[in-house]
Amino acid sequence: xIKTKDISAEEKILEAARQxxxxxxMSGARMQEIADEAKINKSLLHYYYRSKQKLFEAVFKTAxxxxxxxxxxxxxxxxxxxxxxxxxxxxxxxxxxxxxYLPNFILQELNRNPEFVKELVSTxxxxxxxxxxxxxxxxVVEKKIRKIEAEQLFINILSLNIFPFIAAPLIxxxxxxxxxxxxxxxxxxxxxxxxxxxxxxxx
Amino acid sequence: xIKTKDISAEEKILEAARQxxxxxxMSGARMQEIADEAKINKSLLHYYYRSKQKLFEAVFKTAxxxxxxxxxxxxxxxxxxxxxxxxxxxxxxxxxxxxxYLPNFILQELNRNPEFVKELVSTxxxxxxxxxxxxxxxxVVEKKIRKIEAEQLFINILSLNIFPFIAAPLIxxxxxxxxxxxxxxxxxxxxxxxxxxxxxxxx
DNA sequence: GTCTATAGCCAGATAGAC
DNA sequence: GTCTATCTGGCTATAGAC
Numbered sequence: 001x002i003k004t005k006d007i008s009a010e011e012k013i014l015e016a017a018r019q020x021x022x023x024x025x026m027s028g029a030r031m032q033e034i035a036d037e038a039k040i041n042k043s044l045l046h047y048y049y050r051s052k053q054k055l056f057e058a059v060f061k062t063a064x065x066x067x068x069x070x071x072x073x074x075x076x077x078x079x080x081x082x083x084x085x086x087x088x089x090x091x092x093x094x095x096x097x098x099x100x101y102l103p104n105f106i107l108q109e110l111n112r113n114p115e116f117v118k119e120l121v122s123t124x125x126x127x128x129x130x131x132x133x134x135x136x137x138x139x140v141v142e143k144k145i146r147k148i149e150a151e152q153l154f155i156n157i158l159s160l161n162i163f164p165f166i167a168a169p170l171i172x173x174x175x176x177x178x179x180x181x182x183x184x185x186x187x188x189x190x191x192x193x194x195x196x197x198x199x200x201x202x203x
Numbered sequence: 204x205i206k207t208k209d210i211s212a213e214e215k216i217l218e219a220a221r222q223x224x225x226x227x228x229m230s231g232a233r234m235q236e237i238a239d240e241a242k243i244n245k246s247l248l249h250y251y252y253r254s255k256q257k258l259f260e261a262v263f264k265t266a267x268x269x270x271x272x273x274x275x276x277x278x279x280x281x282x283x284x285x286x287x288x289x290x291x292x293x294x295x296x297x298x299x300x301x302x303x304y305l306p307n308f309i310l311q312e313l314n315r316n317p318e319f320v321k322e323l324v325s326t327x328x329x330x331x332x333x334x335x336x337x338x339x340x341x342x343v344v345e346k347k348i349r350k351i352e353a354e355q356l357f358i359n360i361l362s363l364n365i366f367p368f369i370a371a372p373l374i375x376x377x378x379x380x381x382x383x384x385x386x387x388x389x390x391x392x393x394x395x396x397x398x399x400x401x402x403x404x405x406x
Numbered sequence: 407g408t409c410t411a412t413a414g415c416c417a418g419a420t421a422g423a424c
Numbered sequence: 425g426t427c428t429a430t431c432t433g434g435c436t437a438t439a440g441a442c
Contacts, residue, residue, distance in 0.1 A: 024315070025230065101314075104311070110372040110373055117372050117376040121376045156399060162366060163365060168314075169313040175332050200402040
């Protein structure tokens with residue numbers, strides 16, 4: 001028999017930990033701050049998750065699981081290339097506007113700890129390039145799109161979609177806009193990115 | 204009269220600090236590790252830079268000063284749009300292959316500390332969009348390129364060039380290549396990125 | 407399950423000899 | 425300028441009462 005309060009406490013911790021870790025990173029985060037954020041006692045963090053490292057890993061894996069399905073839209077859905085690009089750019093940007101710190105958090109910790117990727121790759125939810133590669137190669141042969149390597153196109157799609165969130169503070173500085181204006185630029189990008197890519201690969 | 208050994212010590216510290224901060228970030232870095240890396244006594248760090256924070260700021264500003272001229276190629280050189288795109292993509296990727304941790308370091312710390320941008324913007328070396336904006340608008344009117352906003356194009360150029368370095372560990376996982384293969388993909392991108400952009404904006 | 411109190415450690419910073 | 429020794433505070437983690 002599980003009490004609802006138990007679930008609530010564990011989830012409250014995970015959500016608070018997510019917020020703090022996403023902002024401060026593993027080494028910058030403080031257990032006390034997570035406890036305050038979750039409005040519980042600090043020692044409960046250890047009761048539920050044993051150590052800071054374990055709590056961090058729980059947060060990281062949850063974050064990554066949110067991201068993987070987004071990537072799978074590109075790699076493994078039954079859509080035409082154009083549909084994939086349009087849908088991904090629209091959905092991903094919408095998703096990121098809701099979770100702006102997520103990509104930065106994930107990339108940051110993967111850079112600190114590159115071996116971590118190996119662990120992720122071995123999970124069955126980890127997206128594979130294989131279908132996408134075939135699709136692009138066929139489209140090139142059938143002259144539906146110009147000649148381009150699937151890897152390069154894939155990197156381009158990710159770059160154009162994700163970078164504006166990671167580099168938000170810097171870009172805001174360069175183009176000299178405030179938060180609201182930048183938000184509006186991101187909205188425009190929902191369709192702008194897809195147009196940009198499709199223009200580039202069409203015959 | 205300044206002894207050469209003084210200069211050497213201060214520079215050795217700055218270089219060691221750069222290495223450690225770029226890898227670990229502000230909160231993950233340890234003064235002892237920086238001292239070891241510089242092969243000097245830990246208390247000398249405080250003698251020369253007073254505090255960890257001050258040492259960090261010195262490193263950050265030096266790093267940013269390396270990056271700004273790169274951006275100015277795009278924004279403020281006397282080149283045609285195509286030349287700018289080709290030269291930037293080639294030069295920037297070459298530069299980044301030599302300093303792969305630099306963009307990640309800068310973006311990471313700007314995300315932790317967004318007010319930091321304001322300080323950078325006020326420096327006279329900080330690049331301005333004005334010339335680039337005029338150049339793009341004119342090119343659109345003269346029908347040299349298709350209609351596109353200067354901001355969107357600028358974000359696209361930065362994204363395609365910088366993201367592959369920030370997200371290297373993740374992308375290596377997705378497309379399943381080792382370091383050497385990824386390095387070769389980045390080499391290809393020196394020209395590939397420019398082609399991709401120019402294809403997209405040509406009439 | 408939840409709390410208080412505290413152990414134990416580690417890092418940044420400084421005092422002071424040379 | 426450079427060293428050793430040490431202070432001081434803050435942090436993770438745990439012991440133990442309830």
